[in-house]
Amino acid sequence: MGSEFVLAIMFASLVGLLLTGVPLAFTLGALALLFTITLWGEAALTVTVLNLFDTMHSESLLAIPLYVMMASVLQRSGVIESLYNAMELWSRRLPGGLAVGTIAICTIIAAMTGIVGAAVAAMGLLALPSMLKRGYQPELAIGTICAGGTLGILIPPSVITIVYAVTAQASIGQMFIAGVVPGLLLASLYIGYIVLRAALNPSVAPRPPEDETVTWAMRIAALKSLILPMFIILGVLGTIYNGVATPTEAAAVGVALAFVSAAIERHLGWKLIEGVALDVVKVTTMILWITIGARAFVAIFTGTGGADFLLGFIEHLDANRWVVLAVMLAILFFLGMFLDEIGIILLCVPVFLPVIDFLHFDRLWFGILFLVSAQMAYISPPFGYTLFYMKGVLPPGIGMGTVYRAIIPFMALQALGILICAAFPELVLWLPHSMIK
């Protein structure tokens, strides 16, 4: 049996099983077992189990429950709520002020926590009702929150980045630093778009009447709410960049700081701990079981010579390397429409990286392009994760159709972000190269 034949069957059965509703983790795992046994016999499964032991020991992946814990504590303790209230006082007079402020808050949340759900859920509950009450067009409000929430993927610390770096055997610290500039670039693109939209057509984001009760003293006082988040950001990113702690240890520092903030906000109690424990165990277990399945699946792919086949195919194709890159990103986008992002990373990175090396592209730079395309996957209809978080907080009268329309301009902005990062690699590489010698 030729390897291309095996590969075709593997991916066809992957898609088929997924469509019947078997969870991703077990689809990958079951297929891996099936193919390992038929191709190499049952003894080869020992290697699969050894891989699993390896995953259980991973210091890098241990960062996942910690970053989830931090996000959950911050979300449940009112820290994010105080931030939002402060922003509302400051940005209300800007064109599209509430939406601009929401992006700013999302950026801060992204720098504090590593998961996308935290920002979307919190902003969906806080920012969405207040924007709608102010008469904002629902599409603008919803799109802003969805897009802002995904900033957590690029802006460090980020769980998705950790999974990517572990899979690509890249340095997590370097990936984190490389994500900063592109992350801020995307945030500015969003803000630029919102301001422009609101300035051209004020009816999509009506400005509030002059409110005499909002004084400068109140605004200054509200800045207090920035203090705790700044400590957390400095505590986590500072310890990583100064080499004081590994990303995993820094996550523990972040969790401790988040608990301190919760105590200061007087939200630390049994109820908070219980909720946090549940969030952590659910998210971590889901991610790690997918990891188990995907590792086993990818082992077959490489074992049957799938990677060599793909490389040979591309060599044969003799296409321009930028075309190949574009095709790879298109594949990622396509997979993102129906596959989980962690699954995509674990499946595609081991397959794509040899191609990237072959084409003499920079691995770090490609990693960032990968992560920006992951952001698109997170908000792409019909199965983007963010859309489901959003669905949970939509007020009555607004359907998923509105959400789908809402994210289109923001996906276009993300595509623009990919183009900018692809055209100007220095944007991505400058910061990591100047910080790590």
Add this chain to the structure above:
Amino acid sequence: MRHSGLFMHAICAFITGLNRLLFAFAAAIIFAVVPMLLYEVVARYVFDAPTVWAMEASTLVFGPHFMLAGPYLLHLRGHVAVDILSEKASGLPKKALEIFSFLVVAVFAAVFAKVSWPLAVNAWELGETSFSAWNPPIWWMKFIVPFAFAMLLAQALVEIVAALRAPSQGEAL
């Protein structure tokens, strides 16, 4: 007949309850990682005296954390799945899809439990340790794997029984 139904029900409730307990245990132990790693950072950075055990002990908590929580997450429907078809289906086809999906999980879990068991026994016979500077025994962790997969198999079977017994939506209405 009725008697055996009750017996079956009791077994299912017992398995789900046990997995729920493991889930709660898994959720609780991960908190231990935070003080351990904090201690490590402070010991290394402030007192220049890194520990040999903190990071390794943390990873020893991490494996059992996600392995033991897996079976009950199946009960919670917490493993992500693509639900385009199952969301649209109803009645018998929906039930069939559900049962098929749990069957796949059951087979996967059974094979993995069987394959990982001899490795765990082997580790126990050797009294395997981690060969790090701290060198703790780690053979016990290898037993977590077959145990978690066996519990996953049990939970998948429970879900199949539950699906078979539940009146499907089409029939009930």
